[in-house]
Amino acid sequence: LEVRQLKLGNPGELRDLFSKAGLVESAESTLSVASMYESFEELWNGFLTGIGPAGAYCIALGPEHREAIRAQLFNLLGSPDGPFVLGAVARAACGRVPT
Numbered sequence: 001l002e003v004r005q006l007k008l009g010n011p012g013e014l015r016d017l018f019s020k021a022g023l024v025e026s027a028e029s030t031l032s033v034a035s036m037y038e039s040f041e042e043l044w045n046g047f048l049t050g051i052g053p054a055g056a057y058c059i060a061l062g063p064e065h066r067e068a069i070r071a072q073l074f075n076l077l078g079s080p081d082g083p084f085v086l087g088a089v090a091r092a093a094c095g096r097v098p099t
């Protein structure tokens with residue numbers, strides 16, 4: 001979901017940025033990762049630390065709104081009652097300064 005909201009989250013955007021900055025032979029790829037959680041509470045507690053855009057948003061909310069988001073996330077994840085895995089992707093790029 002965040003990939004649609006963050007700049008440079010779509011294919012080709014990093015490569016274009018590198019080209020506009022004057023780099024040559026730029027290449028872009030996608031990195032995939034997976035995170036294992038022992039429980040939904042482990043995931044949710046990460047938001048309550050306030051780290052990153054999602055965490056900062058979460059702790060800025062009042063208790064009622066925070067609980068509503070918690071419930072919606074729990075449902076979106078299929079109401080996990082044990083360990084589960086979440087996948088994520090990141091974009092990476094490299095380029096060379098022309099000689």
